[in-house]
Amino acid sequence: MRFTYAEAMTDPSYHLPLARAAEAAGYASVSVADSLIYPKESAARYPYTPDGDREFLEDKSFVETFVLIAAMGAVTSAIRFTPFVLKLAVRPPVLVAKQASSVAYLTGGRLALGVGLGPWPEDYAATGVPWARRGRRMDEAIEVVRGLTRGGYFEYHGEFYDLSPMKMSPVPAEPIPILVGGHSEAALRRAARLGDGWMHGGGDPAELDALLARLAALRAEEGADDRPFEIHAISPGAYTADGVKRLADKGVTDLIVGFRMPYVKGPDTEPLSRKIEKLERFAESVIAKVNP
Template sequence: MRFDLQLFGLPAPEYAPLAVRAEQLGFDTVWLADHVVTPAHYAPTYPYRESGDPGIRPSTPLADVTVTLGHLAARTTRIRLGTGVLILPLRDPFHVARAWASLQQLSAGRAVLGVGVGWMAEEFAALGADFGTRGARTDEMLRVLDLLWSGRPVTHQGRFFDFSTVHFGPAPEPAVPLVVGGHSRAALRRAARHGTGWFGPDVDLATSARLCGRIAELRDDFGRAGHDFTHHVRLSGEISVGAVEAYRDAGLDHLVVAPFTRLPPTVTRADRLAALDSVAERLAPLWPDPAPTGEPPGDHS
């Protein structure tokens, strides 16, 4: 079993101590969730809760995920650094390509770009981005990222991006793994066609297993069944050996945990660090041995 840690909504200085502790404990990847702004009012359309309320409030701290991961790269040596997920169509592909090529170099190959199309129409409106075309724009951005990261002079003519020959620079080494989030039909196809992995939402085990099965079918349709692919599946509900064994028995062996969601509003850094320790203690029979400090990460993407 491998275990990842998802973080969101913390004051910026809180991420590094948690990432350092997660690395010490043997977590495989730390994922930062992304929003750029929080509109004062937005419709309850969050797709992973029946209420449609994600729990995000104007008071929820937001941090730039790429800048924060760059900081974490300087504070850690082994743990992988990912976005779960970056709202790609709120950006342009050139700045994303440059930032993540730099992060890959500065982190010694530990960057994992997780992307999604977003769900909050009001956030898109605030940034002047078209919400209705976000899926098509994301698909084209993924093609542009591949071009820019190819290491060759490239040109592109598309629906949303059109540029004559540009020189981006050397290809990132190793290549930046691309993980796609979401559970819609379009998201699953995007993961199967473009991704080296899928970042699952907070849904029950049966739903996660069904979605992973559908991705496998789509990858076979696209002729990609033989390519390496990782399902980063959210551990839903309690964090216990029994719960993890149920996921393992379903063939899901790379789980993402979010241990802070049930902590009180007055939570401190010490409380969060204790919660991380508690995860490793509760799952000790299934917990991987932590890699020695300085050991380069394996190919887990």
């Protein structure tokens, strides 16, 4: 089992020392949150809090995803970075391909590109992208990013993107895994059909088993159940060795763990030293037992 350390909406100066500490403690990856704007008004609900409240996001710091990964990559040597998740549908996929391939190349392939739609119509309005047919737009964007980051000439002719033969350089030595986030039927089907993995967004822990079962069924329908596939999950079971074993038996490959409740209003007042202490304690009590 691999473990991903999650810390977001905190003092931006903490990210680099936390990445170094997580690498030293034996975590396999660090998740990187993605957020573009905070609209003053929105009727949308956040999908992973019980009441849909979004106000905890106000005034929280989000360093641009690829900038932060590059900075953390420069001070580490082994740990991987997993955007959780990049709002792909609101971004030009050719630009994302360039950013992702550059970061993956400079870090020696330490990027697994988590992608999702995002719940906020305001992100789409602010970037001039229609909210309608966003799922199909993202399907095409995944294909464009995958094609361009593999090297060689690539062309694409779809409903939203039309690319004549082109290529990028440099590209990483190995393909960048694309991990699809989301709990809807469409998101699970997208992960099964187009993804190299799936990212669970949290929410009600009781729903995870049903999501895993549906994902397995969809992968079988797509004839994809025999190819490598990552499953990144959030679960209370991640915090004990026995719970980790049960999750591994269900097909989970990566567990995302954090040590404070992020959905709270106001600034994060926990000091850096306390955060490092918590991640190290978990590594000693769980990671070392699971992965001796």
